[in-house]
Amino acid sequence: MAGQRTLxxxxxxxxxxxxxxxxxxxxxxxxxxxHEVTSPQAFTGLRRRGLKVRHPERTVATAxxxxxxxxxxxxxVDELAAAQVAQLETNCREFGIPLHGLGSPSQGIVxxxxxQLGLTQPGMTIVCGDSxxxxxxxxxALAFGIGTSEVEMVLATQCLLQRRxxxxxxxxxxxxxxxxxxxxxxxxxxxxIGVAGGTGHVFEYRGSAIEALSMDQxxxxxxxxxxxxxxxxxxxxxxTTFEYLAGRTHAPRGAAWDEAVSRWRELPTDExxxxxxxxxxxxxxxxxxxxxxxxxxxxxxISASVPNPADAGDDQRRRGLEQALAxxxxxxxxxxxxxxxxxxxxxxxxxxxxxxxxLAAAALKGRKVADGVRLMVVPGSDEVKREAxxxxxxxxxxxxxADWREAGCSMCIAMNGDQLSPGQYAVSTSNRNFEGRQGKGxxxxxxxxxxxxxxxxxxxxxxxxLLPGIETLAAVGGR
Amino acid sequence: xxxxPYTRFSSAVIPLPAENVDTDQIVPARYLKIxxxxxxxxxxxxxxxxxxxxGLKEPTFVLDKPQMxxxxxxxxxxxxxxxxSREHAPWALVAWGIQAVITTSCADIFxxxxxxxxxxxxxxxxxxxxxxxxxxxxxxxxxxxxxxxAQVVHLPGDEDLPFDVDPFSKVMLLKGTDELGYLLDKKxxxxxxxxxxxxxxxxxxxxxx
Numbered sequence: 103m104a105g106q107r108t109l110x111x112x113x114x115x116x117x118x119x120x121x122x123x124x125x126x127x128x129x130x131x132x133x134x135x136x137h138e139v140t141s142p143q144a145f146t147g148l149r150r151r152g153l154k155v156r157h158p159e160r161t162v163a164t165a166x167x168x169x170x171x172x173x174x175x176x177x178x179v180d181e182l183a184a185a186q187v188a189q190l191e192t193n194c195r196e197f198g199i200p201l202h203g204l205g206s207p208s209q210g211i212v213x214x215x216x217x218q219l220g221l222t223q224p225g226m227t228i229v230c231g232d233s234x235x236x237x238x239x240x241x242x243a244l245a246f247g248i249g250t251s252e253v254e255m256v257l258a259t260q261c262l263l264q265r266r267x268x269x270x271x272x273x274x275x276x277x278x279x280x281x282x283x284x285x286x287x288x289x290x291x292x293x294x295i296g297v298a299g300g301t302g303h304v305f306e307y308r309g310s311a312i313e314a315l316s317m318d319q320x321x322x323x324x325x326x327x328x329x330x331x332x333x334x335x336x337x338x339x340x341x342t343t344f345e346y347l348a349g350r351t352h353a354p355r356g357a358a359w360d361e362a363v364s365r366w367r368e369l370p371t372d373e374x375x376x377x378x379x380x381x382x383x384x385x386x387x388x389x390x391x392x393x394x395x396x397x398x399x400x401x402x403x404i405s406a407s408v409p410n411p412a413d414a415g416d417d418q419r420r421r422g423l424e425q426a427l428a429x430x431x432x433x434x435x436x437x438x439x440x441x442x443x444x445x446x447x448x449x450x451x452x453x454x455x456x457x458x459x460x461l462a463a464a465a466l467k468g469r470k471v472a473d474g475v476r477l478m479v480v481p482g483s484d485e486v487k488r489e490a491x492x493x494x495x496x497x498x499x500x501x502x503x504a505d506w507r508e509a510g511c512s513m514c515i516a517m518n519g520d521q522l523s524p525g526q527y528a529v530s531t532s533n534r535n536f537e538g539r540q541g542k543g544x545x546x547x548x549x550x551x552x553x554x555x556x557x558x559x560x561x562x563x564x565x566x567x568l569l570p571g572i573e574t575l576a577a578v579g580g581r
Numbered sequence: 582x583x584x585x586p587y588t589r590f591s592s593a594v595i596p597l598p599a600e601n602v603d604t605d606q607i608v609p610a611r612y613l614k615i616x617x618x619x620x621x622x623x624x625x626x627x628x629x630x631x632x633x634x635x636g637l638k639e640p641t642f643v644l645d646k647p648q649m650x651x652x653x654x655x656x657x658x659x660x661x662x663x664x665x666s667r668e669h670a671p672w673a674l675v676a677w678g679i680q681a682v683i684t685t686s687c688a689d690i691f692x693x694x695x696x697x698x699x700x701x702x703x704x705x706x707x708x709x710x711x712x713x714x715x716x717x718x719x720x721x722x723x724x725x726x727x728x729x730x731a732q733v734v735h736l737p738g739d740e741d742l743p744f745d746v747d748p749f750s751k752v753m754l755l756k757g758t759d760e761l762g763y764l765l766d767k768k769x770x771x772x773x774x775x776x777x778x779x780x781x782x783x784x785x786x787x788x789x790x
Contacts (some may be wrong), residue, residue, distance in 0.1 A: 140666065534603075
């Protein structure tokens, strides 16, 4: 105690509106992100009760999950998706919520546009009806996914009922080797603690490896906190954070900026503050990671071989592994390197930001996607797309034989028509390799943008460390 | 959303021994393009139940065995409901008729969503879960009684299996009221807090369409 608090404690204490005996705390929410898939029933609930949105100016919406990534002048062919997007437009108009909708230059995946617009700021509480809301924790915000009932609660009251989460220190020290990136760090953590390792907790990522990462890379790590069972994952704000935020549309300006930065500098965990749990990872020992199974915790260093279910500790684990390998049609002992792939997907709220596309383009420059392999590159937002085109990245992708698309969640969730066929193998920079996640019967290997690009060229899972000039490539990501 | 009190009930068990059942399995994403809650009972575990042509898989998934119809208790492996925040998962389970999931742990968001929809997660020790699976294997029609008020599952032979539940959620479930009503009653506290805490952003300012 002695007043030493973690980053999470400080944000929590700052937002408690009321505490009741036996009841959860009433927690104030600074920013509510809304998208078309998990909100319609919440707006229906508001209408039924005759309620308004309490703070439309702390709410922001976009269409991302069910939208096509085909050229924007084409209509949405899927009638259900079209109706869902139209419903979002109606709801936003009726309740006065700003919508960065299809055709808007600020449309994009909800977790890409929040930071991009400068809406995501340190010390805030941020929620969205989407489990990858943990992404925004990269700014030192307490950000977590909620269900549709909670979406309705936040719309109506700008508050939620919550119990204080336990804290989990994830310390990552050391220097990443060339070709190893944030995606590999989070996949290594998940492989270590499992997909339920963080249940009931909030991660705080700390250590020299985290401090050295760009905001984009920190977002990649925080994004997948939920895959470890933690609703949120945070990184303390620092100069990298402030540099990213300065000048963005909704970031404070002038005196308000100086005031905000001095407030934000108070947020990092106090020296000596205690965490409920802790884990340490040596960044310098990490290889590029790739998953082999049907949850994000089933990951291995890329040079490893598929594990043998017979070696699993207990019966339930063995059955789980057997089911995963049967679904993936992989043999125990088979090397991951060289496993043939049909599709490569680069995009999503995990790895669809500009630095991800720069890395992928640098790896693809002057090369061709292997015969028979389809490479889809889907920018995380319209702004990411424009920036990529300003830099000529789309020309690199197209010259390599890739499909350059419009912004959206696309094949990460495969509800917009972008999907694998049954039995196809994909290397994907997204966040989930669950059965059928990228299309019914589709099989997913999660990996970094560099591994994805190297695999697209090889037509099989390939080690990005063998790309020519990898030492300089790794520096390409930028801010 | 629950509009009726959660009362004591008796039911046989649907055994689903898989670990880490994610919400993409409970409701595949392509069934999320709805703007209401219709049709979710058919979407429940869709890709584990049906072939591409719409026929039932062979062997039949546990849910579609005729003796399972009408059962209200799902017995599931560790970390049930991980993954996406989609509330469609508990909506679909409840639409099918499930009222309780007995497992060793539930994902946080799924647990919260379930408690708001009349679906009770009952968390037991791993050894106890193993015993329950064994009991159901040897006596597939065995009936359990779920008593939320007493926080016990009555097992055959007068054995009681106690479980923990969040006290607030328990009250909400037993009364059949929802949390939004409770939160709306906090308006004075919310207004008082907002009077001294400015909004951090104004999403309506500047950008947007």
